[in-house]
Amino acid sequence: MRTDQLLSRLEPVFARLDREPERPAHLQTPQMSRHRIVLLCATLAFYLAIVVAVLTTSWLVRLDWQIMFFRPYEQWPQIHAFLDYLVVLGQRGPTAVMVAAWLGWRSWRQHTLRPLIALGVALLLLNITVGSVKLGLGRLGPHYATQIGSAELFAGGDIFPSGHTANAVVTWGILAYLASTTVTRRVLSILSGVLSLSVGATTVYLGTHWVSDVLLGWTAGLLIMLALPWFEPLIARAEAYVFELREQWRRRLEEGRLSEPVAAALTPLLSAGGKWRPTRADGAEAPVTAAPAAGHSPALRPAAHAHPASRPHLIRSERTPVTPAGSRRPAHTERATARSARPATGG
Template sequence: MRTNDELVPAEERPTEAVPPRMTRTRLGIFVATSVVYAAIVVGVLTTSWPVRFDWQVMLFRPYKQWPEIHTFLDYFVVLGQRGPTAVAVAAWLGWRTYKLRTMRPLLVLGTSLLLLNATVGAAKLGMGRLGPHYATAVGSNEMFAGGDIFPSGHTANAVVTWGVLAYLATTPRARRIASVSAALLALGVGMTTVYLGTHWMSDVTLGWTAGLLVLLALPWFEPAMARADVWLQEAWRRLRARRAVPALPVALPAAAGVSLGGPRGPADDDLPVREPVGAGSRATARVADGRPHLPPRPHTARSERTPVTPTGSRRPPHADRLPRTAPLGPAAGRGRAAA
């Protein structure tokens, strides 16, 4: 008999029962991406060929070359905006959290966004580059001028937010689809910012590398996320146990004139007190008002009662009646006639 795993295509079977680890391949990609990141930063700081290419694209003014797509791209660029994308992905991962009974999907999203804000935000404020619309001199790198566009936040956010879906995929097919979709979205968002003139081309390339570095670094944080998952689930169980309402005892109504036990208070002085009855005693228990209260006696089942024989009448005897077995005489006849 074929098992369920054999009936499922190989590319649709889950391949990772445990979170991803920092393998040598992943570490090599991380190092190579870090080198590219550093090369872009150095190229912009030294006003070399990345800056010259930035000015060529800026003076080309793509938004004037193809104005008919301007409105569409104004909406499309929202796919890289942090707020809307984080809400959309968090809603999906929240449903996955409920189905899988684990907080890991939301913890991965939260950790990635925290890393993104810390690294990209620090680079933006530290290098202070101005955007194309605020450039002061043709050919300058516009660094350390109080700006905050280097690297591109929209581009890095698109890489991280949509890339988390590929990172959490459990089948090869789902991982490929999510990876290609995230790459296309990040590519489109980055080029859209260049088209709109809000970013230099070097801002976008640095945003791609910054987002990829965050995704590649996530396996280093998996142990911490696993501990946080255990702690949160335990805290949730304790909270539910604390909120559980205990079953209250049902209050039974006390019989009139009978105390249910326990210490008597001032309000109980007017109530009658039952006198205790001995274990083998046939005496009746009396209450303070003088009315007798018979102790409980065993009840005889119907099958144990003495059967009634057909001999004799079950009616009680009467002084004016004669038994049916007595013969009828003249006096009896006169008396019946007179009646």
């Protein structure tokens, strides 16, 4: 009885695994709306105000020094170990790997390269914008400050704006940007905002960044996320180019114009049967030129992966692995006999 109940519960799982993944008909692509442009302009103004406040050694620089002398890591040493791990969520290497793995799975399920390309574009913008300002202003961190009350600019440093904070905004914010529903996008936006502010506050606690570094890093990451819809046409063109290149290699493979080692290496990558399709900026599916049917080499033809339109689903007990020579799995009675004939001790 329990076995039958377990099989009946697992039957929907097996049916899901047998079904071919379906690409969403309409992927929601954020547009550059008027509200978004207004928010972008306001964020840019705040960004420039922070830069001017640091350049003029205003009250913001005095606040930086006050918190530096306060030394939060000495006031609350009991949370130091935990925050050492929390700050890793703002490092570019570990976070990029984790987010890329998730977006890669989404790309495979949705049959589109847009999530991975959008992540790449966002990180490229982050490196260009934040890196150029870091090197241009050359600010020193609190542990390397040389003159009390100074902004420590143009001294060969590279901490303004905070790269940890900006990276946390972009890396975790891209999940909200690529969310499929409005509710999911709002929830992930709040979580990414709280996480990025926590990472920034942690750097201030550890004494590796000034408060103004964190404010400018958070603003720099937000600017990238707000401006990302302007790059959606570029993302669509890059995706179409990758699929076009894939189709070209597939045609060469089917026409036998590739050497056998290269064909053997590319066959698993190009034998998807046309599942993947590029998308335009509006989310619609872009046409892809089909491969010619004639002139191909039978020896190098990729195995077709057919999926019947409808067939009865079999439970696990009815699925017997079958080979060209028949099933290699013995019947239940034979297995029971062999098990009983086995000696009790090894030999």
